[in-house]
Amino acid sequence: MGRCREYLFGYALLAPALILLAVFEFFPLFYGLYISLCSWRLGCAEFIGAENYVRAFRDPQMWQALLTTATYSLMSVPVQLGLGLFFAYLLFQKVRGRELFRLVFFLPYVTSTVASAAVWSYLYNPDRGLINTVLGILGLPQPRWLAEPTGVFALIARGFGAELPAWAQGPSLALVAVFVYTTWVFVGYDITVFLAGLGNIPSELYDAARVDGASGWALFRHITVPLLSPTTFFLSIITVIGTFKAFNHIYVMTMGGPGTATTTASIYIFRQLYEFNRYGYSAALSFILFSAILVLTILQNRFAGRRVIYG
Amino acid sequence: MGRSLELPAARPAEVRAFRLRPPGVRFVIYLVLVIGAFVSVLPFAYMVTSSLKSYGSVITNNLWPWWPFGNEPIQWQNYIEAVQHTGWDRQWGTWLMVRYFANSLIVSGVIVAGVLITSVLAAYALAQIDLPGRDFIFLLVLATLMVPGELVLVPKVVMMFNFGWYNTYLALTVPFTVSVFGIFLLRQHFLQVPRELFDAARIDGAGHLQYLLWILVPLSRPALVVIAVLNFIWAWDAFQWPLLVTRDPSMRVLAVGLQQFMVGEGGVNTHLLMAFATMMVAPIIVLYFVAQRAFTEGFLSSGIKK
Numbered sequence: 001m002g003r004c005r006e007y008l009f010g011y012a013l014l015a016p017a018l019i020l021l022a023v024f025e026f027f028p029l030f031y032g033l034y035i036s037l038c039s040w041r042l043g044c045a046e047f048i049g050a051e052n053y054v055r056a057f058r059d060p061q062m063w064q065a066l067l068t069t070a071t072y073s074l075m076s077v078p079v080q081l082g083l084g085l086f087f088a089y090l091l092f093q094k095v096r097g098r099e100l101f102r103l104v105f106f107l108p109y110v111t112s113t114v115a116s117a118a119v120w121s122y123l124y125n126p127d128r129g130l131i132n133t134v135l136g137i138l139g140l141p142q143p144r145w146l147a148e149p150t151g152v153f154a155l156i157a158r159g160f161g162a163e164l165p166a167w168a169q170g171p172s173l174a175l176v177a178v179f180v181y182t183t184w185v186f187v188g189y190d191i192t193v194f195l196a197g198l199g200n201i202p203s204e205l206y207d208a209a210r211v212d213g214a215s216g217w218a219l220f221r222h223i224t225v226p227l228l229s230p231t232t233f234f235l236s237i238i239t240v241i242g243t244f245k246a247f248n249h250i251y252v253m254t255m256g257g258p259g260t261a262t263t264t265a266s267i268y269i270f271r272q273l274y275e276f277n278r279y280g281y282s283a284a285l286s287f288i289l290f291s292a293i294l295v296l297t298i299l300q301n302r303f304a305g306r307r308v309i310y311g
Numbered sequence: 312m313g314r315s316l317e318l319p320a321a322r323p324a325e326v327r328a329f330r331l332r333p334p335g336v337r338f339v340i341y342l343v344l345v346i347g348a349f350v351s352v353l354p355f356a357y358m359v360t361s362s363l364k365s366y367g368s369v370i371t372n373n374l375w376p377w378w379p380f381g382n383e384p385i386q387w388q389n390y391i392e393a394v395q396h397t398g399w400d401r402q403w404g405t406w407l408m409v410r411y412f413a414n415s416l417i418v419s420g421v422i423v424a425g426v427l428i429t430s431v432l433a434a435y436a437l438a439q440i441d442l443p444g445r446d447f448i449f450l451l452v453l454a455t456l457m458v459p460g461e462l463v464l465v466p467k468v469v470m471m472f473n474f475g476w477y478n479t480y481l482a483l484t485v486p487f488t489v490s491v492f493g494i495f496l497l498r499q500h501f502l503q504v505p506r507e508l509f510d511a512a513r514i515d516g517a518g519h520l521q522y523l524l525w526i527l528v529p530l531s532r533p534a535l536v537v538i539a540v541l542n543f544i545w546a547w548d549a550f551q552w553p554l555l556v557t558r559d560p561s562m563r564v565l566a567v568g569l570q571q572f573m574v575g576e577g578g579v580n581t582h583l584l585m586a587f588a589t590m591m592v593a594p595i596i597v598l599y600f601v602a603q604r605a606f607t608e609g610f611l612s613s614g615i616k617k
Contacts, residue, residue, distance in 0.1 A: 009519060010440035014448065017433035020489035025455040028463035028470065035466055042472075087347055090340050103603060104348045107355070110599050110606055112548045114566040115588040118573050119358045122581055130357060133372040188351065192607060245461055248550045252570050266461060273465060274555060283465040290462045 036283035052284035062285065064260060065268035066292060071171045072264060073243040075179045076186075077236050083183065084190025084235070085228070089220070091191065092198045102195065106188040113185070117249035120181045121146060124253075146254050148173035149261040172261040178250055185249070186242070190235055197231030198224070229308045237300055244293050265289045355592070362389055362586035369582045386582070393586040396576050397568065400561045408587070410561055411568035418483045418553075418564055419546035425488025426542045427535060434497035435523050439509065449498075456491050464555075471556045482556040483564070487546065493538040500531045533605070540602050541609040547595060565591045 036052055038044035056062050087105065091098050108116060123130050124145035132142040143155065151169025171179075205223050214222070247266045250256065256263035256271065263271075269289065272282040361369050363385050368376040376383035397407040436442060437449050467486060476482040504527060512522045528535070550566040557563060563571065569587055576583075599606055 006440060006519075007442055010436040010442045013432040013436040013440075014442075017429040017452070017489050017494060018448070020429065020485075021452065021455050021491070023470075024467065024486040024489070025458050025463065028466035029458055031470070032463055032466035035469060040469075087344070090344055093340060095340065095344065101344050101348055103600075104351050106607070107596070107599070108351055109610070110544060111355075111592050111595050112566060114548065114550050114569055115358075115591045116354060118569060118584060118588050119354045121573075122361075122584070123354060123357060128370045128372065130372055184350065184354075189610065193611060196611060245459070248548075248566075251551070252573070269461070269464075270551065273468070279465055279469060286462050286465055290459055293459070 032283050032286065035279055036287055038280045040279035040283075048280075052280050053288070055281065056284050056288055061260065061263075062265075062268065062288070065263050065265045066289075068175065068260070068262065069244055069264040069266075072175060072179060072182075072246070073240050075171065075176070076182060076243050077239050079179075080183050080186050080190055080239055081232060081235055083187045085194050085232070087187065088191045088194035088198060089224070091195060102188075102192065105191050108185045109188045113248045114252050116185070117181065117252040120184075120249075121253045124177055143173055145177045146174050146262075147258055148177075149258045152176050174254055174258060174261040178253060178262055181249060181253065182243070182246065186239070190239075193235055194228070194231060197228050201227045226309045233300075233304055233308045236304065237297060240296055240300065241293060244289065244296075265292075355596075358585050358588050358592070361582055362393075362589045363387070364389075364582055366580065366582050369585070389582050389586045390590070393580075393583040393590075396580065396583055397572060397587075398560065402561045407560055407563075408568065408590075411563055411565045412590075414480075414483075414563065415547060415565040417480065418549075419543050421480070421484040422487045422546040423539050423542050425484065426490045426493050427539060429489045430493030430497050430538060431523070431528065431535075433494045434501055435519070435527065437494070438498045438501035439519070439523075452491055452494055464551075468555050477556055478558045478562055480562075483553055483562075487542075487549075490538065490542060493542070496534050496538060497531060500534045501527055504530060536602060537605045537609040540598065540605045543598070544595065544606075 034044070037047060037049055039046040039048050039051075091101055095101070126132060126142065126144040126147055129145070131145070135142050141159065148155070149172050151164075151171060152173050153168055153170030154164045155173060157164045201224065205227070206219055209219055209223055244264075245266060246264060247270060250262055250264060250267055251270070254262045256267040265285070266289070269282050269285045272278045272285060360374070364373070364376055365383055365386055367373075368381075368383060373381065375381065377385060394406045394408040397411070399405075400407045400410040403410055403413075433452070437445060437452075442448070471477045471482045474481075476485070508526060509522055512526060517525070548566065549564065550570065553562075553564045553567045554570075557567070560568075560571075569584075569591055572587055573584055578584075
């Protein structure tokens with residue numbers, strides 16, 4: 001085969017993938033930017049420049065949605081990573097049936113989000129859900145979970161007969177319930193990644209420290225935590241991005257409600273698109289959300305990245 | 312590639328650390344792990360058991376209405392009723408649920424096949440042929456990983472209307488028949504195959520295509536399985552996109568069908584909804600236990616649940 005024919009053949013092999021990537025990844029990026037600058041009705045009805053963006057920045061609901069997303073993110077990162085590391089550390093001890101435990105913990109992550117979210121919304125059912133039935137038997141209060149827009153701190157305070165000011169209400173119970181579901185889904189993934197990270201720490205370090213008389217906690221604090229920091233950093237970024245993208249389970253469980261209690265940014269964008277057909281506006285919102293993610297990731301890199309130790 | 316991702320074997324140091332622990336601590340460790348496993352499985356257990364109970368037993372939270380604690384027979388007919396409650400698809404002359412299942416299988420199947428084909432071809436060109444501009448092309452391919460799906464959602468929906476693909480299988484499949492992760496993984500695999508093999512095949516008269524199909528593809532089976540399994544899961548789980556680009560009930564995939572069932576008919580018939588959910592989850596769980604190694608490797612190396 002001649003040189004030229006071989007090149008042609010090579011490009012022909014690349015063509016399907018490259019064309020698909022160009023059409024469905026690269027082009028939409030610019031097309032989306034264009035749409036966001038238009039008043040869009042089946043086409044660019046009117047080129048309105050930055051108007052959609054200006055409108056977005058003046059839209060209190062968008063800020064509310066971003067705040068909800070940030071709250072969701074802020075709850076998820078420490079709890080998911082903490083639980084993930086906790087279970088991974090337990091499993092890393094010589095535990096019998098470790099592989100079976102890990103398989104089971106990983107199960108929620110691999111099964112269909114829509115199906116498991118549907119199941120959970122029945123577990124959360126205020127009147128006849130499993131959770132409230134058990135709470136009822138135990139004589140505990142039965143909150144309304146996904147249907148409760150009130151903040152959790154406010155609910156707790158109310159239990160003691162106190163009322164909290166608006167700023168101290170805390171995240172809505174509905175959002176917390178969604179977050180509990182998300183934790184259930186993702187902890188298995190965090191465990192698996194942490195286990196791989198733990199396996200990469202050389203055991204000689206532990207031996208040496210032990211010879212010097214270090215106890216279990218000191219080993220964990222001064223060897224495991226620092227040497228695991230690249231894994232922790234990776235997971236925290238993945239988790240933040242994941243919470244900002246979260247859509248399927250929230251839509252299935254609450255559709256963003258009650259009211260706007262669980263309307264995260266991605267839900268808000270979706271509703272602008274799906275319910276109101278505001279193509280230009282939702283495209284602009286997408287760019288704003290992406291900028292928010294980008295800034296967060298850069299900040300994370302700046303501040304947390306410095307504390308990462310690459311063994 | 313798999314080696315480095317494998318779970319670490321217990322090392323002597325850990326064994327010793329563990330033996331030093333008093334039995335009480337060991338008991339607590341197992342207790343915590345068992346509770347964790349219980350919580351992981353509970354919603355699935357609730358789903359499957361509820362799907363086999365009468366409506367009354369589900370809403371009164373009768374955990375075990377069957378022998379020996381109750382006298383209810385196992386309600387297998389819930390599954391039939393769930394199928395019937397989804398309604399009738401006139402286009403194919405079958406229950407809509409059958410249609411949802413078929414749609415999910417068609418969509419996932421086409422996506423997996425498409426991803427495998429485009430990835431194998433592209434990865435081969437990138438690994439084996441000394442193309443001018445090859446490194447630049449590879450960088451360009453990798454760069455698309457940085458384009459977040461959310462950002463291109465709106466324009467992609469608009470494009471489906473422009474192409475006339477709205478409410479068709481094309482919209483559900485074609486945009487997902489390429490995978491940067493797949494190309495990347497396979498390229499790595501192909502690069503690890505010694506060049507001598509290619510030269511030997513050449514001498515025996517094999518061209519590029521024969522070498523790729525007869526030698527490289529069989530050698531790369533583990534990677535192909537990982538790519539196939541991951542893309543199958545992603546396709547089976549897809550919800551937002553199918554919801555946006557389809558209109559007719561007959562074009563729904565299982566995830567959309569389930570959500571629509573939940574906000575409609577199934578909202579009151581919890582036992583039927585659970586039967587529906589069980590049917591949707593069952594293939595994935597079976598696949599998981601059959602190919603669990605591919606799952607772990609895939610999710611670890613791809614990094615993200617799509």
